[in-house]
Amino acid sequence: MKTILLSWALIISTSLCFAQTPAVQSDDSIGTHGMALLAVDGQIIASHMPLHGGRHSHQVILGVEVTDRKDVNKLLQQHKLVTLLPETFSLNALRSGTLNAFSAQLFNGHFERGGKPALQTAFQVTTRLMDSPLVQKENGHYRLITLKDISLLVHEIASTPSFDQILLVSTERGAPGKIYSGSSKPLSEDNWPQSLTAAGIHLKKELYFEHQDFQ
Numbered sequence: 001m002k003t004i005l006l007s008w009a010l011i012i013s014t015s016l017c018f019a020q021t022p023a024v025q026s027d028d029s030i031g032t033h034g035m036a037l038l039a040v041d042g043q044i045i046a047s048h049m050p051l052h053g054g055r056h057s058h059q060v061i062l063g064v065e066v067t068d069r070k071d072v073n074k075l076l077q078q079h080k081l082v083t084l085l086p087e088t089f090s091l092n093a094l095r096s097g098t099l100n101a102f103s104a105q106l107f108n109g110h111f112e113r114g115g116k117p118a119l120q121t122a123f124q125v126t127t128r129l130m131d132s133p134l135v136q137k138e139n140g141h142y143r144l145i146t147l148k149d150i151s152l153l154v155h156e157i158a159s160t161p162s163f164d165q166i167l168l169v170s171t172e173r174g175a176p177g178k179i180y181s182g183s184s185k186p187l188s189e190d191n192w193p194q195s196l197t198a199a200g201i202h203l204k205k206e207l208y209f210e211h212q213d214f215q
Helices: 002-025 069-078 091-096 194-198
Strands: 035-040 043-048 058-066 082-086 101-108 116-133 141-146 151-155 164-171 178-180 201-210
Touching: 035 069, 035 201, 043 069, 058 069, 058 091, 058 151, 069 101, 069 116, 082 116, 091 116, 116 141, 141 164, 151 201, 178 194, 194 201
Parallel strands: none
Antiparallel strands: 035 043, 035 082, 043 058, 058 116, 082 101, 101 116, 141 151, 141 178, 151 164, 164 201
């Protein structure tokens, strides 16, 4: 009798393994998803570094906590660009909330362009601030993300040539959550359309800019 029960248990276990394999294999978002790390208003923000097509084709911005907060803050204060190279994971799981923690190697600079390894730490996702697919449309559309006392103005990466831009802005009451700047060029002090000022959105500084990956 024990032999029969063990045999059935083995068959069921094997069947479950085979049944789960296609589901794992069908997740084409599994990979290494590099991110830019930013310090904003006392918070740490991780911004996925997307690409058009394939597993990286989503703009994902997260509020995170880190294990080595003191060392990470020091790194962010000392260097203009800090990026992280995390362990392999499913971007779909990160987007859906089924994955909320991961470990990563931090770099002073871009990890694919000569950045220097700095430290290894663990990340815990606290908030999901933006999740948007890369789409073929005109450039110049921006998303406003409100934090505690400040806001982020994020360019929605569009048809190539495009760019990934995150700006620190102040806003007046009633500022829209989405706005079209009317310009396909990156925003700056010299290129700040009147439409943004009229909408109550005022530039403080640029936090992140990338264009090489979107030419």
